[in-house]
Amino acid sequence: MSARDEACVFRCALDDTYFVAVTGTVELKQFRGKQGKAAYDERNAARQLALPPWELLRCPSCVELCSNQSYEAWLRDCDRETARTPLSPCFAVSFEEGEPPPMFVDRKNKPGGKPKYELASGVGPGGLEIDGSYSGRIWKPSLKLVGIDRPRYEQQQQPGTQRSAEEHAAMQSAAETALCRLAPPEAEALARKLEAACPAYATWAAASGGVGAVVDKAVARVQAEAEACDEAKAREGERLAAVEKANRKARKEKKRAAKLKGQEQ
Numbered sequence: 001m002s003a004r005d006e007a008c009v010f011r012c013a014l015d016d017t018y019f020v021a022v023t024g025t026v027e028l029k030q031f032r033g034k035q036g037k038a039a040y041d042e043r044n045a046a047r048q049l050a051l052p053p054w055e056l057l058r059c060p061s062c063v064e065l066c067s068n069q070s071y072e073a074w075l076r077d078c079d080r081e082t083a084r085t086p087l088s089p090c091f092a093v094s095f096e097e098g099e100p101p102p103m104f105v106d107r108k109n110k111p112g113g114k115p116k117y118e119l120a121s122g123v124g125p126g127g128l129e130i131d132g133s134y135s136g137r138i139w140k141p142s143l144k145l146v147g148i149d150r151p152r153y154e155q156q157q158q159p160g161t162q163r164s165a166e167e168h169a170a171m172q173s174a175a176e177t178a179l180c181r182l183a184p185p186e187a188e189a190l191a192r193k194l195e196a197a198c199p200a201y202a203t204w205a206a207a208s209g210g211v212g213a214v215v216d217k218a219v220a221r222v223q224a225e226a227e228a229c230d231e232a233k234a235r236e237g238e239r240l241a242a243v244e245k246a247n248r249k250a251r252k253e254k255k256r257a258a259k260l261k262g263q264e265q
């Protein structure tokens with residue numbers, strides 16, 4: 001084993017899933033000895049601070065909820081050319097207020113084996129317990145030690161309000177569309193709203209101002225803007241065509257005038 005995966009814990013705002021996402025790799029042998037250790041710590045601290053607060057990531061639970069398949073089956077069966085990978089708003093997790101999200105390094109010694117994430121930098125659990133879904137999802141009860149003790153959102157936990165995969169896919173896709181296409185400050189504000197409503201799937205259509213209405217409004221607006229932009233492009237195309245036509249006519253007339261002048265002489 002040479003380069004090792006580095007990772008951070010992310011939390012999906014839609015379903016309150018905690019999972020590990022690889023953020024880079026590191027050659028640990030480059031950081032040997034006292035000086036090496038200091039350089040490693042400095043490098044890691046800088047990387048912790050450089051991490052964006054939220055990102056659109058492939059959340060394993062969203063994949064499962066939207067496809068109605070286990071993550072493993074989805075990976076195996078999905079047609080990589082055509083399958084849509086749901087990307088959900090996920091927040092880098094800090095386990096202590098005011099501290100940047102900690103970084104972990106995969107210390108497994110067998111290639112292809114189950115990852116063995118250990119804390120490399122920052123404040124957080126010493127290790128992470130990954131569940132058996134081959135997705136990097138953290139076994140949530142193991143996070144009780146760090147004060148996270150709510151079960152994650154699952155369809156069957158909402159008796160009487162069970163939703164289909166299509167319904168989850170519609171919510172997920174609306175959130176993704178809005179976050180991809182809004183201007184960065186607006187996307188940031190919307191992501192924060194989804195985070196505050198986490199798990200947003202559960203609070204989507206809440207009677208007292210569900211977050212779904214906010215997302216749908218944003219989607220309608222970006223779509224209207226895209227249509228207006230297409231119309232403006234079409235109008236500009238027409239204008240340029242008219243200019244070109246007029247130019248052609250002018251060139252022709254100039255030529256004809258020059259020809260007549262030549263005949264007169």
Ligand SMILES: [Zn+2]
Binds near residue numbers: 013014015060
């Ligand atoms: Zn999710």
